[in-house]
Amino acid sequence: MDWDEVRIFLAFAREGSFSAAAKRLGIQHSTVSRRIQALEKKLATPLLERSASGYELTRAGEELRISAYRIEQELLSFEAASAGQSNEAVGELRVTAIANMASTILMPIFARFSAANPNIDLRIEVTNDSVRLAEREADVALRQTNAPGETLIGTRLTTVASAVYGSVGYCKAYKSGQFDEKWIGVDCCDYHRTWTKQACPTNEHAFCVDETSLTVAALKEGLGVGYLPCFLGDAEPTLARAREPEQQHDLGLWLLYHRDLRNVKRVTLFREHMQREIKQLVDIFEGKQEAIR
Amino acid sequence: MDWDEVRIFLAFAREGSFSAAAKRLGIQHSTVSRRIQALEKKLATPLLERSASGYELTRAGEELRISAYRIEQELLSFEAASAGQSNEAVGELRVTAIANMASTILMPIFARFSAANPNIDLRIEVTNDSVRLAEREADVALRQTNAPGETLIGTRLTTVASAVYGSVGYCKAYKSGQFDEKWIGVDCCDYHRTWTKQACPTNEHAFCVDETSLTVAALKEGLGVGYLPCFLGDAEPTLARAREPEQQHDLGLWLLYHRDLRNVKRVTLFREHMQREIKQLVDIFEGKQEAIR
């Protein structure tokens, strides 16, 4: 029995299709298909069967999935332990961050880390949906939240304040009482969706976006007002605050990683780097206007 | 990371050399060497280092060995469970038996099982040293013992009686008091060695053998007397009992297998077959002379 086929099967069981599994594994779907076939043949047991929508695991397949998961955990924790021992700042470090942050304020920080640690190849990946660090989809996750997962450990880097923004022109006209505020419908994350709903209970939006960068662009066009993290809104000279930030909209910026990685050099280095750098930007994140002017 | 490399590493860690690992895995030693090299490269951690005699595992290697062992257990128990579910009498059944039995009295029984179950490919392997059923070196073991391992389960098929044999001519001459009995030195198993020592405390042997079939041949030549299982000694017309079997020399014949395999069809079938067949041969095994005459 080829143990590597179990790894491939696990990817398939997670993703639900050969194609998706292949994509994650970075191999061809035909290979996934063939190797799972080979596995079934060797075990003399079908592991999956066609169903109405996609595939469904058989009982044996389900059990193998569980076993494979345990094996994965076993190997991941071994890898983490062995990396912790060698204690060298080498290897790959996969960081997942939120799009709007990674492409703006964080990028120079990443760049400096990379320059300071040339032997660590840093891979930044943008993922807005929650990433499964237990399965090591990434080594480190940067997340905005007030309730970080329990099984993960990490640091609260800073507080991210948000406020209501509009274009400079829009805000001026609005404040002089020319018309009611129009809210842009946002669907980029749970927080912004909820806050918008609270601020604009009628839920009437003439314009909707599902991505923070689109919110910025829409606001610039004078289409209305909407929530933005201050570090984004304040950085745009054509935008102005329609309301000042409120504490209830504060979010923690967390740097999270799996317990097993807590002693791995490249992770601790990255954590310390982020803490140092973010500390200098705390005013920007917390929306202290003085920091801008 | 290729999980299959962990499997190969485990074999290496067990056997202590590339060659031996390759032999057990049924692949080339160069492959073992290359894949372990590849594994070390991927982990960026040395797993083994040269030492005075052979290789020695590094700390990381030792940990990987432990992880790999757990993984193996995980997969073996999955395989057993999945085979148990399908409940079909198909697949490979690896039986390990003692040489002198397998080649004589048991062979017709194996043959009948094979004929009755054409979809099970039966592999008989002769191993005198204790086999590790936990690592599934075999599915079923046939062993002579009075203390079967605790972690294994199985059935006591019958009692194997042993007696002292010599050639017909030798026994006749000896019984008529022409000379003292000469003991052949045997080293085929702990039991025979111990018994021989007890019977012949001087430990003076003009002729020594280390295999039961050699004992038979030596006895036939009239070289002396020695212990044989009755089913072997009685089957040889040119041999006669120098002494009758004693109860203290009785051994249990056990059919042993791993707990996980207790519900696997091909194993239960084999067990039942063996029980049925051996029951008919109980007189031969217990050395009841009437059975022969």
Place this chain on the structure above:
DNA sequence: CCGACACTGTGCAAATATGCAAAACGGTTT
């Protein structure tokens, strides 16, 4: 001290697995 032996590393040819592209299939939409 030398030869026999067993083990590991390397070059090359053969076997095997992979990627790629096209075809087949199922489900959904127009």
Place this chain on the structure above:
DNA sequence: AAACCGTTTTGCATATTTGCACAGTGTCGG
């Protein structure tokens, strides 16, 4: 019903891995 999308399967050329043979090295025993 037809066209489309995403997915899986299949055939084929290529890339990789494996086995094999040989060379190099260390150990053991005479």
